[in-house]
Amino acid sequence: MEQLVVAIDGPSGSGKSSVSREAARRLGAAYLDTGAMYRAVTWHCLDAGTDLHDAAAVAAAVRAADLFISTDPDSEEVLIHGTDVTRTIREPFVSEAVSAVATNLAAREELVRRQRALIAGHARIVAEGRDITTVVAPEAQARILLTASEEARLRRRGLQLGGGQSGEDLHRQVVARDAKDSTVTNFTTASDGVVTLDSSDLDFEQTVQAVLRVVAGAGGGAQNPGAAKHAKMEGASASAGAANKGNPSP
Ligand SMILES: Nc1ncnc2c1ncn2[C@@H]1O[C@H](COP(=O)(O)OP(=O)(O)OP(=O)(O)O)[C@@H](O)[C@H]1O
Numbered sequence: 368m369e370q371l372v373v374a375i376d377g378p379s380g381s382g383k384s385s386v387s388r389e390a391a392r393r394l395g396a397a398y399l400d401t402g403a404m405y406r407a408v409t410w411h412c413l414d415a416g417t418d419l420h421d422a423a424a425v426a427a428a429v430r431a432a433d434l435f436i437s438t439d440p441d442s443e444e445v446l447i448h449g450t451d452v453t454r455t456i457r458e459p460f461v462s463e464a465v466s467a468v469a470t471n472l473a474a475r476e477e478l479v480r481r482q483r484a485l486i487a488g489h490a491r492i493v494a495e496g497r498d499i500t501t502v503v504a505p506e507a508q509a510r511i512l513l514t515a516s517e518e519a520r521l522r523r524r525g526l527q528l529g530g531g532q533s534g535e536d537l538h539r540q541v542v543a544r545d546a547k548d549s550t551v552t553n554f555t556t557a558s559d560g561v562v563t564l565d566s567s568d569l570d571f572e573q574t575v576q577a578v579l580r581v582v583a584g585a586g587g588g589a590q591n592p593g594a595a596k597h598a599k600m601e602g603a604s605a606s607a608g609a610a611n612k613g614n615p616s617p
Pocket residue numbers: 377378379380381382383384385386402523524526527566569570571572574
């Protein structure tokens with residue numbers, strides 16, 4: 368059976384992670400959050416006292432990183448050197464530091480290599496980030512640039528963080544981070560063959576449906592239509608067989 372790879376990129380707060388995870392469930396596919404990999408190695412550098420401005424030291428730390436990321440859409444789990452950082456990597460101190468690692472080209476090269484290995488290990492996978500459609504998996508059957516207006520993205524992130532953030536904090540975590548990250552990746556304009564999906568005026572469910580339509584149009588439907596229908600009705604998982612119990616060795 369031909370492998371199904373769905374590649375989704377987009378700016379911060381566009382809904383990549385949440386929409387991709389749900390699309391993966393309904394497709395009976397694995398799910399790869401590549402941003403979590405950048406976050407985990409950033410946490411590790413901070414924890415180890417590595418100077419994030421020392422490009423060689425950061426690259427060495429990333430190459431040596433013992434990193435595990437679950438690819439089961441129903442199990443969010445990220446471990447680095449055995450430490451569970453699943454929650455910590457979402458903290459603002461990591462969000463504010465991560466661009467220093469994401470703009471390190473040697474660190475990117477290493478993480479891209481690992482991401483390709485993870486993708487290759489699954490029969491069906493939805494992978495999301497900033498350079499999946501262009502660098503990591505340009506041969507993916509379905510490639511989507513998921514966008515939303517800046518206003519929608521700031522509003523969504525504010526709601527997601529509980530509404531306690533100042534406008535300045537949100538701007539730093541969404542707009543300023545995108546500005547730094549876009550110096551090394553293109554997630555604002557769609558490359559040839561990439562479908563742009565603007566979710567500004569769509570709710571979450573409509574956005575998931577729009578992604579599934581693009582995948583179906585590219586020839587990749589639900590693995591088992593009954594399971595996908597069930598997942599849609601019950602909000603339950605259709606991800607049997609998608610779990611990854613061990614990442615390829617570095
Ligand atoms: N179409 C939508 N309408 C309304 N809310 C949405 C929509 N899509 C996603 N959301 C919500 O917006 C928030 C941000 O989404 P998410 O974390 O998936 O974005 P992201 O693009 O992965 O961001 P980042 O790259 O910064 O991690 C979440 O709370 C999510 O549930």
